[in-house]
């Protein structure tokens with residue numbers, strides 16, 4: 693059986709992640725206006741459906757699909773009772789409509805049963821954290837990231853959603869070993885963040901991933917983290933690619949661009965009826 697790292701190595705790695713988190717929170721906080729959680733963006737069932745629609749597609753498409761769904765149906769009861777092929781047509785702009793339409797109705801059926809038809813998921817803010825998370829991840833198609841989005845964004849609970857941007861930026865910075873599986877990435881980062889750091893860390897890394905630390909070529913010339921970044925150290929040795937600074941950003945203090953309104957359906961739609 694392969695042996696994992698020793699306890700000493702694990703402790704040293706954890707201290708390193710914490711030191712990096714301090715620098716990242718400080719410098720990216722400065723750059724991206726120290727984001728703070730100010731309450732839910734939408735009701736919890738809407739957030740859940742939005743996150744399903746956002747799976748494997750761009751936020752713009754998932755938001756279009758969500759808007760179409762809200763325009764077509766007046767309540768969650770109607771979505772649940774709709775013929776599945778009809779729902780599939782309605783959410784087609786979000787991609788993977790056959791899978792997502794079934795998933796949405798499965799999830800709504802579970803929520804309906806759990807809440808006795810009230811659609812009130814407020815218990816997720818009251819149950820012990822891991823119990824609330826386990827309930828969410830027991831739903832069809834809901835994984836650790838989606839559960840973390842619901843718990844953090846709707847209830848301000850200390851969970852860190854690790855999406856593609858958070859994973860990429862944290863890996864380049866050496867906070868995650870290369871190719872860390874998603875669930876493990878959540879554990880490693882949550883382990884070193886304080887409860888009130890999860891929201892800013894999440895939003896700052898998404899903003900940085902969109903503005904500067906882009907895939908596949910980061911614009912390191914715009915980044916305040918080059919002195920601590922192993923990816924940048926490799927880049928100056930010519931081992932990995934970086935992108936040039938765009939002409940319109942060659943300014944000593946260029947404003948970042950991160951399209952924040954679309955983070956996981958950030959733009960709040962109307963509340964359900």
Ligand code: SF4
Pocket residue numbers: 861864865904905906910911912915916917918921922923924
């Ligand atoms: S230095 Fe480059 S690779 Fe490292 S975090 Fe900044 S943009 Fe990303």
